[in-house]
Amino acid sequence: MAHWLMKSEPEVYGIDHLEAEGTTLWDGIRNYQARNFMRTMQVGDQAFFYHSNTQPPGIVGLMEVIETGLTDPSQFDPASKYHDPASKPDAPRWDCVRLRFLHRFPRLLSLEELRNAFTPEQLGVVRRGNRLSILPVSEDSAERLLEMLQAAP
């Protein structure tokens, strides 16, 4: 079972939304590197939910991958901001996964704390200017993150 970090702006889609819905289709990924990471996800993998573009940014919860290899429907929807006119239904360019809410952490683990505890090599999200919205998390780092999230700040 692998671990991932997935970013979303809480104003757009945050842990509150996921908790209320239970599961969600993680659509709208329009970056090839992030898409390729998503393609290697397996059912049962876990993902840290990271709130971006908010104060303070950081990890707030845990999700589980429950379905992979799904075609992202928003690419064919002209009304969607994720519409991709260049993508053809017989050769979809973008896909996505379905995730399930597991739990919130007892506290937010801020980017500042992450920066103090990890190098950019250990945890990609701490690299300044990292725009990738989906990142792999090594098992070592995942273990440390889970420990930090249970401990007091």
Add this chain to the structure above:
DNA sequence: GCCAACGTTGGC
């Protein structure tokens, strides 16, 4: 609102 990082596009 600024700007660093970096992906994408298009002219040549």
Add this chain to the structure above:
DNA sequence: GCCAACGTTGGC
């Protein structure tokens, strides 16, 4: 295939 221009993300 190079590279300048442009667009997006996201921290600050």
